[in-house]
Amino acid sequence: MGVIIAVANQKGGVGKTTTAVNLSTALALHKKKVLLVDFDPQGNATTGMGVEKSVLKFTVYDSLINNLSLRDLLIPTATPLLYIIPANLDLAGAEVELAGLTHRESVLQNKLKEIKDEFDYIIIDCPPSLGLLTLNALVSAESLLVPVQCEYYAMEGLVQLFGVIREIKDSLNSRLRILGILLTMADRRTNLTQQVIAEIRRHFPREALRTVIPRNIRVSESPSYGKPVVLYDPRCSGAKSYRKLTREVIKRVQKR
Amino acid sequence: MGVIIAVANQKGGVGKTTTAVNLSTALALHKKKVLLVDFDPQGNATTGMGVEKSVLKFTVYDSLINNLSLRDLLIPTATPLLYIIPANLDLAGAEVELAGLTHRESVLQNKLKEIKDEFDYIIIDCPPSLGLLTLNALVSAESLLVPVQCEYYAMEGLVQLFGVIREIKDSLNSRLRILGILLTMADRRTNLTQQVIAEIRRHFPREALRTVIPRNIRVSESPSYGKPVVLYDPRCSGAKSYRKLTREVIKRVQKR
Numbered sequence A, B: 001m002g003v004i005i006a007v008a009n010q011k012g013g014v015g016k017t018t019t020a021v022n023l024s025t026a027l028a029l030h031k032k033k034v035l036l037v038d039f040d041p042q043g044n045a046t047t048g049m050g051v052e053k054s055v056l057k058f059t060v061y062d063s064l065i066n067n068l069s070l071r072d073l074l075i076p077t078a079t080p081l082l083y084i085i086p087a088n089l090d091l092a093g094a095e096v097e098l099a100g101l102t103h104r105e106s107v108l109q110n111k112l113k114e115i116k117d118e119f120d121y122i123i124i125d126c127p128p129s130l131g132l133l134t135l136n137a138l139v140s141a142e143s144l145l146v147p148v149q150c151e152y153y154a155m156e157g158l159v160q161l162f163g164v165i166r167e168i169k170d171s172l173n174s175r176l177r178i179l180g181i182l183l184t185m186a187d188r189r190t191n192l193t194q195q196v197i198a199e200i201r202r203h204f205p206r207e208a209l210r211t212v213i214p215r216n217i218r219v220s221e222s223p224s225y226g227k228p229v230v231l232y233d234p235r236c237s238g239a240k241s242y243r244k245l246t247r248e249v250i251k252r253v254q255k256r
């Protein structure tokens, strides 16, 4: 019974793609069958998994607008048990094209129904906005993972995001729960990081995950090799913390 | 005759707001009369300039949807000659509400016409997307400043952005020019930064600005004090590089 986790935060550059790519890969290394859905027109998760965008005939756009089934779109990756549904610039058009439909916020949910049971986990990487694409992901998911950079502006956005989550729970998807808030790019030497971590743990004691992802150059190098950092440099601090996150996510999902 | 500069890049977290806030302030310190338009529903530029969002009665949203004039919305800041038009969450609604209008991409342009000549510079901070808000900014502006983080994913987005710019020049705004590509959060000690800078200078020799903004903790601390880094810590490397950027921008604008 596939657990659907949306990785979302409208603040840009907080580590959504990096988290989606590494969590998916680490879950597959735990022998879970995983589907990663790239739901950002930038297609960073597609590139981060080593898929060449320019040769793709079909992407997730074709399931939303041209009614292709997701089963026809998924591509195997270098990691056994991990599959990806790629994205490219076409997806930017979907935001406008979906707006005209009656059930515009549940198009992805209906598509995922067809294949949900074939996977243990489905991870959705969202774009940095609260538009129709992210809305579709939040309606489809029962769990939400929110990466937050250890920076001031990133904290500001949380209040807005949690307000939108409450609205979605009340009207469109009562199953949606916050799986956790993940602190990313932490540099423990700085006061700012310490203040943000303390602030988040104070305001969101239940949601804040124990795992904190450190800032680590190997993490930002890995996309240029088309590999998640857990494969690119398994012994670095970034890879270790993403493996720790994966164990914490598995435990939190089992508790539900 | 106000020069309108849009600060845009659909990639998230590349330094758009930090650049808009510091460039605006440094231009005002050069005795230019400046208007900063916060055009991101996150309202980070509003917070970064020390404006308390919760007490605002009107924001830029009211000019787009309730037809208030921008002159009624601008607020003075702590820096003489610098004014801001604030934003808050309401602006997120504008993306959908504008979609139904006939000239939906030129609403901001028409509003700016009324006050354009009262300022030397108008700086627009854009959200991390290529939706209707950013489109309105690109139709209003004659100059585009593109911050790019010294990271792999940030480079990937440039190809998409330049494709959109070409379309806008051909159809909606023939005056639009790229003022420059600004490399941000550079850590010269890493290979990744060196590679990205070399790659950008090779692909975009004319557009790449000479000024490079270093990664500097004082820059990321400044928003929590409601001040741009050029006021918060004028002697740090981040502030010095933003002052250098400002001199380079003034020169490039004069050459046009």
Ligand SMILES: Nc1ncnc2c1ncn2[C@@H]1O[C@H](COP(=O)(O)OP(=O)(O)OP(=O)(O)O)[C@@H](O)[C@H]1O
Pocket (backbone or CB within 6 Å): A011, A012, A013, A014, A015, A016, A017, A018, A019, A040, A044, A126, A127, A128, A184, A185, A186, A213, A214, A215, A216, A217, A219, A220, A221, A223, A238, B010, B011, B012, B013, B128, B151, B152, B153, B154
């Ligand atoms: N722990 C880390 N240490 C160092 N760099 C990191 C880390 N996590 C992410 N990065 C880098 O920071 C940048 C932003 O991360 P990423 O692209 O994953 O964020 P995002 O939230 O998906 O961005 P967007 O809002 O554009 O979708 C990327 O260049 C990435 O390589």
Ligand SMILES: Nc1ncnc2c1ncn2[C@@H]1O[C@H](COP(=O)(O)OP(=O)(O)OP(=O)(O)O)[C@@H](O)[C@H]1O
Pocket (backbone or CB within 6 Å): A010, A011, A012, A013, A128, A151, A152, A153, A154, B011, B012, B013, B014, B015, B016, B017, B018, B019, B040, B044, B126, B127, B128, B184, B185, B186, B213, B214, B215, B216, B217, B219, B220, B221, B223, B238
């Ligand atoms: N030169 C720098 N050194 C260190 N930190 C920086 C620097 N420039 C920006 N930052 C920090 O990096 C984060 C991202 O910057 P900023 O919010 O300006 O980017 P943005 O492109 O406006 O993001 P968004 O896409 O969400 O609008 C912020 O927390 C900011 O304080």
Ligand SMILES: [Mg+2]
Pocket (backbone or CB within 6 Å): A016, A017, A018, A040, A044, A126, A127
């Ligand atoms: Mg991303």
Ligand SMILES: [Mg+2]
Pocket (backbone or CB within 6 Å): B016, B017, B018, B040, B044, B126, B127
């Ligand atoms: Mg911003």
